Amino acid sequence: NAGVTQTPKFRVLKTGQSMTxxxxxxxxxxxxxxxxxxxxMGLRLIHYSVGEGTTAKGEVPDGYNVSRLxxxxxxxxxxxxxxxxxxxxxxxxxxxxxxxxxxxxxxxxTVL
Amino acid sequence: xKEVEQDPGPFNVPEGATVxxxxxxxxxxxxxxxxxxxxxxxxxxxxxxVYSSGNEDGRFTAQLNRASxxxxxxxxxxxxxxxxxxxxxxxxxxxxxxIFGTGTRLKVLA
Numbered sequence: 773n774a775g776v777t778q779t780p781k782f783r784v785l786k787t788g789q790s791m792t793x794x795x796x797x798x799x800x801x802x803x804x805x806x807x808x809x810x811x812x813m814g815l816r817l818i819h820y821s822v823g824e825g826t827t828a829k830g831e832v833p834d835g836y837n838v839s840r841l842x843x844x845x846x847x848x849x850x851x852x853x854x855x856x857x858x859x860x861x862x863x864x865x866x867x868x869x870x871x872x873x874x875x876x877x878x879x880x881x882t883v884l
Numbered sequence: 885x886k887e888v889e890q891d892p893g894p895f896n897v898p899e900g901a902t903v904x905x906x907x908x909x910x911x912x913x914x915x916x917x918x919x920x921x922x923x924x925x926x927x928x929x930x931x932x933x934v935y936s937s938g939n940e941d942g943r944f945t946a947q948l949n950r951a952s953x954x955x956x957x958x959x960x961x962x963x964x965x966x967x968x969x970x971x972x973x974x975x976x977x978x979x980x981x982x983i984f985g986t987g988t989r990l991k992v993l994a
Contacts, residue, residue, distance in 0.1 A: 803980065814971075814986035815928070822980050830981070862927055866982075869975040872918045873982055875927035 774798050778863050778876035785853045785883045793848040793879050795863030803866045804846040805873065806830075806838060808859040815862065821846055853883045887911055890972050890985035898993050901962050905988045907955045907972030914983075916975035917948055919957050921968040922987065928971055931957075962992045 779794040795804065802823050807815040807830075817830030819838040827838045835857060837849045846865075850857060860880050866873035890907045897903050909917075917934035932939065934946040934955050945958040955972055972985040 805982070815984045817981060820980065828980075860925075864982075869977050869980060869982075870916050872916075872920075872930045872933060872973075874930070878927050 776863060776865055776874050776876035778861075778879050780879060781877065782880045783882070785850075785881065787854060787883060789853050790849070790851050791853065791881075792850075793861055793863075793881075795846045795848070795865075795876055796844055797865040797874075798844060799865065799867070799874070800843070801865035801867050801874075802843075803868065803873070804840065805864045805866075806836070806846065806848045807862045807864065808832065808857075809862060810859050818848065818861075853881075855883045857881065858883045885910060886985075887976075887983045888972055888974050888985040890970075890988045892986060892988060894989040894991055896991045896993055897962055899962055899964060901992075902958065902960045903962060903990065904959075905957045905970055905972075905990075907957075907985055909953050909955070909972075909974045909983070911974070911976055911983075912950075912953060913976070913978060914953075914974045915977040917946075917955050918973040918975075918982075919944075919946055919955075920971040920973055920984075922971055923968050928984075931970070959990075962990075964992050964994060966990060967992045 805820040806818040821840040824843040863876040864873040919931040920928040969987040
């Protein structure tokens with residue numbers, strides 16, 4: 773079991789570029805989440821999904837899009853990167869709300 | 885008011901000390917409760933779930949008080965390796981969201 777994996781681990785973008793972050797889980801979890809964490813701040817929810825084909829907005833969704841075409845994958849897209857999107861991005865999954873969620877190792881993104 | 889609140893600390897304690905963290909939550913319909921630890925520049929990792937009857941895992945004890953809407957974590961015989969940020973997390977079944985506190989920093993000193 774690899775658990776939750778994230779690709780890439782690091783990335784540097786220029787303002788205006790686009791990219792997709794991939795989250796994959798092999799635990800057959802229904803729920804998946806994307807968070808960002810900035811220095812000295814807590815985790816902020818970007819988007820989440822409670823099942824294949826479903827997505828919903830979190831606390832800070834602007835500038836991001838997501839897709840959950842397959843149960844095991846949750847993609848986070850940045851259409852036109854901005855310096856304010858420099859952050860560490862964590863993906864997490866859980867079987868249901870009665871159980872804890874498990875996190876991937878994170879993607880460190882810098883937008884210049 | 886934040887949905888989950890924690891004292892940010894830092895708590896600086898000597899090795900071997902007992903330290904307690906509290907966390908309050910505002911949504912009385914919250915369904916599940918957890919403590920995570922996060923090391924610098926790493927992902928949050930589950931420390932323990934919190935059950936209504938209270939639960940213990942080695943040196944760690946978690947308590948839930950639904951009436952007062954707070955969760956606690958007690959760490960006994962602190963080790964240097966316990967130095968981390970401890971996150972209180974509440975699951976809101978109405979929104980399917982895990983709500984994180986901003987964390988309490990613990991530093992255990994030799």
